[in-house]
Amino acid sequence: MAEATSTETGGSVVRNSAVMAVGTIVSRLTGFGRNAVIGAAIGGLAVGNAYSTAQFFPQMIYELLLGGILTSVLVPLLVRARKTDADHGEAYTQRFITLIVVLLAVATALVVACAPLLAKALTKENTGLVTELSYLMLPMIFFYGVAAVLAAVLNTRGHFAAPMWAPILNNFVIIATGVLFLVFFGATAPTPDNMTAPMVLLLGGGTLAGIVVQVLGLLPALRGVGFTMKWRFDFRQLQLGHIGRLSAWMFCYVAVSQVSVVAVLRILNEASARDKDAAGPFIYNNAYLLMMMAHGIVAVSIITALMPRMSAAAAEGRNAEVSMYLSQGIRLSGVILLPATGAYVVFGGTLASLLFDYGNFTASQAAATGLVTAMAGLTLMPFAVSQLQTFVFYALPDTKTPALLNIPAVAMRVGIYLLTFAILPAAAVAQGLMVGNGVSYVVAALLAAVLLRRRLGPLGMRRISVSLVKLGVAAAAGALAGWAVVWLLPNGLSGSDKLNAIIDLVIGGIVLGAVYLGVAYALRAKEVTDVVSLVKGKLGR
Structure with missing residues (x-):
């Protein structure tokens, strides 16, 4: 009987993962279309680097303020509320959404005011252009947060499709932005010196519009699962002290992680300043997205399907079942991610040429993307294992241990970054940064395995x-x-x-x-x- 249950559960995980994987595949493909069109419009060097740097700001700050907290704290708490509350967590969820919207609105306003300081912190080159783009793109912080919390509500109600498909709307809006940029301003290659106010407005404003449309695309699904939003400001009912204790360690985890993000951007911008043709943030980001395509299709889909199950098993003290889910997640991830690693190493250059070698994004820039992609492919499996282990801690729920484990991993990562910048030519710096990522993921996975075994018992290693x-x-x-x-x-x-x-x-x-x-x-x-x-x-x- 236990075997039958295990098989049924495994099949359910695979089925839910497959639904999300299909949406993720389409999302990633349209994401490459988005990056290809933007790259064709603005190129992969100075303007592209400024755009990527400005685009990193809202992602980085959202993660720092809320992103990791939503993932690690919100989903387990919503699952528990649905199991224990008489209204199946309806009022609890409404309070949570209200609190997050208020916090995001205040934080976003403060961050937008600091746009010039952020630009100077991450680059010495083209800070004016980065600042102008940031004013338009930093409001994305608010919409990233709203999209994430709505997706979490849907996931805890067994609806996985809409959160996977909504980003496609975002991609289509940005693709349209790139096409319009080519139509109106594509006669000459853009440089920081010839970027006019309408060009900046279209580029930054179109990127902001994408995430707004993504949020709007989630609303019909919320109605479909029967959730009705009501603003509730009685936040004490949320047990904010408990949430704060969990969130504090998650904030530590994310803050430490953002140190490596800042280091990457600063080093890549410095390498680009040293050699104008070196791979900078735009090319690095394209290679990273190629790597994350496989991770998103496989590992993220598996994690999203497993997280409610792991949270429920952990809440009831079924540690052996939590270990089973971890083992299942790692093994299922390996089925696709390991051959994908081989494909990235062997075909990275060909794939980059096919996807990005258009318009102002030149063949040499595509070749550089391919080299970075090959190195990124080697990080796929270590990254997936590390992420799965981290989410097991979150399901327990334990945000302290991942936060503490992240410190030595990030310290090693940044150390390799600095060594890479010091000893490699500028043209090879981006590749070296990817190697640093992979080494740090291996170290994090090994440390997490030791601690999880102490916590859960045998992991089936x-x-x-x-x-x-x-x-x-x-x-x-x-x-x-x-x-x-x-x-x-x-x-x-x-x-x-x-x-x-x-x-x-x-x-x-x-x-x-x-x-x-x-x-x-x-x-x-x-x-x-x-x-x-x-x-x-x-x-x-």
Whole structure:
């Protein structure tokens, strides 16, 4: 009976993950369309770097103020309220949304006033342009927060589709912004010196409009799950002291993490100042988004599906079940992320050329993106494992341990960043930063595994290790085979034009996938056979 329950639960996780994965795939694809159009409009160097730096501000400050707290504190508390409150957490949720909206409004107003200071903190180059864009883009902090809290409410009510599909609306708005920029201002390549007020207004205002539309896209889903918003200002009913204690450690975690974000932006801007053609924030961000595509499709979908279950199991003291979910999440993630790592390493340059080599984003900038993408691919699995472990702590709920673990991980990351900047040429700095990310994720995962075992008991590490080794061997074999076949094609991996790039990716991807599956089957990697069987069952239906 227990086995049947486990199988049913696993199938449910896979099904929910699949629903979110489909939405995430479309979201990521339109996200690449967004970045490709913006890159074609403004290029990947000075103006692109200014745009990326300004765009990082609202993301960074939102995470610092609220982002991690929403994820780690809100979802477990909403789950508990739905289980224990007579109204299934309706009033509790309304109070929480009211509090967050008030806090976000005040914080956003203060941050917008500080836009010039933020620009000077992160770059010495083109601070005027960064400041102008920031005035338009910093209000995104408010809408990021509203979108996140509405998504959390939907997830705790078993609705996962809308939060995965709403960002697509955002992407379409920004794609339209880039197209309009090309239509009206595309005659000459933009530089910080020729960026006029209408150009800045369209670029910054269009980016802000995207997140506003994303929030609006979530409202019908809220009505669909029966949630009605009512403003409630009796915040004492939220037990703010308890929330504050949990949030304090989460704030520490996020604040430490933002140290590495600031370091990345500052170092990349310094590298760009040292060498005008070096990969800066815009190119680094494109490569990071490529890496996060696979992570978002797989790991984020799995985490989102597992988090309510882990929270419920932890609330009832079922530690063995929490460990089971962690093991399941890591193994399921490895099925896709390990071959994806091979694909990024082998085909990173070809993929970057196909996606970004348009308009003012040149072939050399696309090639630089490919090199950074190859390094980013190596961080995929360590990052996913570290994130899964962190969310297990949040489900317990424990925000203190991840915050303390994050300190040595970020310290190592920033140390490698500084070493990279000191010893590498400017053209290779962005690649070195990605390596620093990967090393820090491995260290964080190892430390977290030790502490989780003390907390939960056996984590099934032998089963996890055996599965990941088998999947890793299969992925390496697939990547080598894919590279060899493409190398034998007339144009090799040159990606000299879009047709060749597509041919390389299609043929190489098919070979990589076929060899990966063949070796995985030969090694009896159970996770691959389970996923394939599930897909066959769905297709059969």
